[in-house]
Amino acid sequence: MYNEYDDPKFFGQYAQMPRSRQGLSAAGEWSQLKGLFPDMRGRSVLDLGCGYGWHCRYALEQGAARVLGLDISENMLDEAGKRGGEGIEYRLCGIEDYEYPQEEWDLAVSNLALHYIGDLDTVYEKVYRTLRPKGVFLFNIEHPVFTAGVGQDWIYSPKGEPLYWPVDGYFTPGERVTNFLGCKVKKQHHTLTQILNCLIGRGFRITAVEEAKPPEEMLSEPGMRDELRRPMMLLVRAEK
Template identity: 35%
Template sequence: MSKQNIYDNDTFFEGYQAIRKNERNANNLFEIPALFSLLPDLKGKTILDLGCGFGVHCRKFAEAGANHVLGIDISEKMLAVAEIENSHTNITYLNLPMEDIDQLEGNFDLVISSLAFHYVKDFSDLITKIYDRLNDNGSLVFSQEHPINTCHAGGDRWTRDADGNRLHLNLAHYSVSGERESVWFVDNVKKYHRTFSEIINILISAGFTIDKMIEPLPENKILEEYPEYRDLLHKPDFLVVKAQKLKKKD
């Protein structure tokens, strides 16, 4: 099965770099703080970062005391940046699709992924492989685009007033899981929509216990500084989940 590697497209890569360099982006303000709030103490841990991108998180994990961090990504361009900007003696970067982690040797105390799972076609298969790669009492912490967002396939997501102000979100085809195509820097970017219950039930079926979920929203302080994010009061952009592989009782 072919895996999408949109990040090695030059146009997409340059556009994505520009967004991530903007400190006001939603990842920095909402997604990353929520993701890191769910992490356990990293000292002495072995960590697998799925879709590690530029390796920014990998470096933070290593600096927080992780014993070893393996960052994998399908994009050679992303990993080239990671090797230059975020190298560390406790980090190894590997060019590998996350769908192929069954090829890795050894297990991990913690598996982390930031905004990558919605690009994976067979989520159930991936979650099973992650469960198998975790040590007993290990954790999976991940973020993804919220299902309220992944259900859309083009068109205006908002109902607006006469002045173009957003009044409320238009929800369409939420209950229909499957592939969606969108335009983000380039045409035909593929994402995969799954309902909230489908995501959670796949985790449970694989053997995980759900520890905590966050749908990050802006606090008043952030809205005062960045009023453009008031739209998030209508719907969250991200879903952040912590799940555990509990040791089975003898």
Template identity: 50%
Template sequence: MKQNKYDELGFYEKYSEMPRSIGGLNAAGEWPVLRTMLPTLQGKRVLDLGCGYGWHCKYAREQGAATVVGVDLSEKMLAYASANHSDSGITYQRLAIEDIDFAAGEFDVVISSLALHYVEQFDAVCRKVQHCLAAGGSFVLSVEHPIFTARAAQDWHYGPEGERMHWPVDDYQEEGQRVARFLDHDVVKYHRTIASYMNALIDVGFLITKIAEPQPTPEALEKYPDMKDETRRPIFLLVSAVKK
């Protein structure tokens, strides 16, 4: 299933009001850690899968990437990226992540930020990424953490006064589709275990070099007090891997 919620007017409008949509990478809670997991980008050929507004494409160019290709299925997202985060070294393509078909060894670095939990066949994407990466190339990705995606409700257990008591985890081993409520819309996500993420990468020839489950930084908590509960359970899973 190739989902394109971001071209739905109501959904896009709500997404555009989120802190990370307005503030970019500096407002993304996982960015301080994800940034450290990226290899040196100077002179590299970079592919961004699910590039959205193009924040990571812009960052890659600022770090000296030779070329950047940003892939996304949303016309609205790509229109924003082209208008605000474009230069002669960035090319944007309207394409589903599942449909990428690049040449062998075409890229040195592949990035994907919070997009691959919307993809049903993660292992198939891993094969395509492995194919288009040069030997020794890096694949750095972030997804919603499996503890977060296990239950479709994706919500806290509340006490009698509406207080957040704990984060329930159930059906963790039952992988597959979840219909979650996000920005007042039903959104299809795909839950898989941490083991499934890791093994899909290993099985196609990646060497996993680092895993992270970041918490908001003190600076982020000061600026966005609503993030305080994000320290109680992981919301993001970050992985860096290298093509052997």
């Protein structure tokens, strides 16, 4: 399956992002997402769209007994392997293609990957099946206010200053072709109703919903003040 992350130009740009170079500490959502993780000591953890493997290694550091990271990008998995983490299994596999064995995992985590999936409801069904009783599904998805507009960019003044963030076609879910890191990228827009109600419909109990806001210490970085003017990410924790 083609994916942008195996395109040399795109991946070269992605590799320069702070979260790619510095890890979880440079991710604006990490201060909130970290607090939503359950106790992982002795538990099994499945990472859907593991990327560089940051969350896989975090799970291992927190005492997880078994960690499996899935990703469709060979580039991502190569980078994950370079960063170590003895005991972590990485597998080239799409989120939709994994077998999801019944009651196999205590935690399924997905960070900034589900907005590439068109059929969230089916993925939710499979995740619910693969979680053990009282298992946790924790994910970070691009906020629907962010994904709704086709351009996914500010409306600028003649001087190039960001004026407002347009929200258009919100109630029309589906594919959006956007410009990300200088490349055209295909994403999927889902409404808030879809993201949350489909979880409930599959039997999950939602225990936390947070809109990511970068911590104060990141506000001095270029462009971060503008990041606070519109929600970019939605963090959700659900339990079986």
